[in-house]
Amino acid sequence: MSTVVNVLGDHVVPVGSDADGGALTVVDLFCGAGGLSEGFRRAGYQVTAGSDHDPDAIATYAANFPDAVALCGDVRDAELREQLDEAAAGADVLVGGPPCQAFSQVRNHTRLIDDPRNSLYREFVSAVGAALPDAFMMENVPGMAQMGVKEQVMTDLSLDGEYTVVPQLVDAADFGVPQTRKRLLFLGVRTALSAEPPTLVGTGATGAVQLVRFADHSAAVGGTTVSADAPIPGYVPTARPDARGERVALALADPFDPSVVSVEQALGDLTALQTGRRAETLSTSELPDPTSAYQRMMRDGHRDELGNVSVPRMQADTALRLAGIPAGGNHRDLSEQLQARYLTGAKWGPSNGSGRLGRAHYYAYRRLHPEMWAWTLNTKGDSAYHWSSARCLSVREFARLQSFPDSFTFTTDARRGPLTGRIDGGAAHSRYRQAGNAVPPLLAAAAATVLRETVLAARARRDATLRS
Known part of the structure; x- marks a missing residue:
């Protein structure tokens, strides 16, 4: 059974309402916590509805989009x-990221939309065909860009010529998000509007700067000289030796340039959070002043309390390993001794029986670098560790790295126990999963902006032609 989670009294807010002065309306399929919706709202759209199977994600969506149908x-x-x-019906734009599990059709000649594993993708295509909005955006994993698949998706989404569709592979870090996260976007515009789908233009940061490991970090950054038998390994953001590399490096180093954002510029005002913090909220009066344009942007319009700031406890073994990993490093920086499965005698977590860390741990020991954007977050709280403190990140810090504003709070359905669509793991894990799975709002806002410009310009041309 389906349920409408969010209503205003007895009145469900209708799609196409003029309450905001005629802004374009958007409906979000497979909305999750609402990354796409938040980006489109930031770009000036009226978010009118969102749909998802996960009751915890929908609880977050309803809490943050009180004027939308959830x-x-x-x-x-x-x-x-x-x-x-x-x-x-009547929405200007439809967006969504339907799960698409089968990429084998290139080899077995099965059409993507006909593969039963892709029934949710088929529902997105069907929803576009039923609503016929002026434009749509479907986002998915980069793997869909493989030869044959991308072309099939374009054909399916074109609806026999009803839409002109253009795919584009983008990286969130090229759009002011402090995290590298590649997504494949399919932008479609009604053919009747006589307008080509727009192209997103980012900074090109991810192709211009990379994190490079040096055996002697002090030599790499011009620090204090150390003896040859005691090198200090470390990682340093290194730009390409050309004009673009220089331009991106300067932007990355400038805390007041939000076009390219580092981890410290995103999270520096939250450094005081400590391991094992149980309180979920923090008075904003306890926060230091923002030290970057990005922090100011995230805190703009925030409430008296900052939410999602609890920090998980950490095993003693993990703390010992983190002490052996420099900022920006990972399991490859661990000494032989620190690669033993159990260091303090406590038996915890899975073991492969070898007495050593296994492949499952390789993504669990990664420290952020303060002067670089983050790598792609996943759905687990231990997918990233702080650069200066031996601790995990809070959900709020996950949200910051995803570009969710501080006013956006992650929650769960208040009902306990198993629910249809609920993923096992508990409330804390659900909040990390919701944040980690989301489309970065700033990336979504970039797409929303160019779509709006395209649609409004096409409508203006059409109206001018009708008047002439």
Whole structure:
């Protein structure tokens, strides 16, 4: 059964409302916590509805988009699909990131949309065909760009010529997000509008600067000289030796340039959070003044309390390993001694029986570098460790690295126990998963902006032609 989670009294806010003065409207399928919706809202759209199967993600969505209809359920369910089609009717733009599990069709000649594993993708295509918005955006993993698959998606989404569709592979770090995160975007515009789908233009930062390991970090950065038998390994952001590399390096080093953002510029005002902090909120009066344009942007409009600031406890073994990993480093920096599975005698977590760390741990020991953007976050709280403190990140810090504003709070459905669509792991893990799975709002806002410009310009040309 599907449910409408969010209403205003007895009145569901209708799609196409003029309450905001005529802004373009957007409906978000497979919305999760609402990364795409937050980006489109930031770009001036009116978010009117979102749909997802996960009741915890929908609880977050409903809390952060109180004027939107939040639908919880399987989009393949007839009742929910009817509600979704009703909500999407008249929407200017449809967006979504449907799971697409089968990429083998290139080899077995099965069409992507016909593969039963891709039924959710088929529902997105069907929803576009039912609503016929002026434009849409579908985002997915970069793997969909492989030969044959991308072309099939373009054909499916074109709806026999109803839409002109253009794919683009983008990296969030090229759009002011302090995290590298590649996504494949399919932008479609109604062919009747006689407008080509727009192209996103970023900074090119990810192709201009990379983190380079030096055996002697002090030599690399011109620090204090150390003896030859005691090198200090470390990682340093290193730019390409050309004009673009120099330009990006300067932007990355400038805390007041939000076009390219480092981890410290994103999280520096939250450094005081400590391991094992149980309180979920922090009075904003306890925060230091922002030290970067990005921090100011994230804190703009925040409430009296900052949420999602609890920090998980950490095993003693983990603390010992982190002491042996420099900022920007990972498991490859661990000494032979620190690669032993158990260091302090406590038996915890999975073991492969070898007495050593296994491949499953390779993504668990990674420290952020303060002068570089973060690598791609995943859904687990231990996917990234602080650069200066031996601790995990809070959900709020995950959100900052994803470019969610501080006013955006991650929560869960208040009901306990198993629920249809709920993923096991508990409330804390759900909040990390919601934040880690999201599309970065600043990346979504960049796409939303160029789509809006394209649609409004096309409408203006059409109206001018009709008047002439």
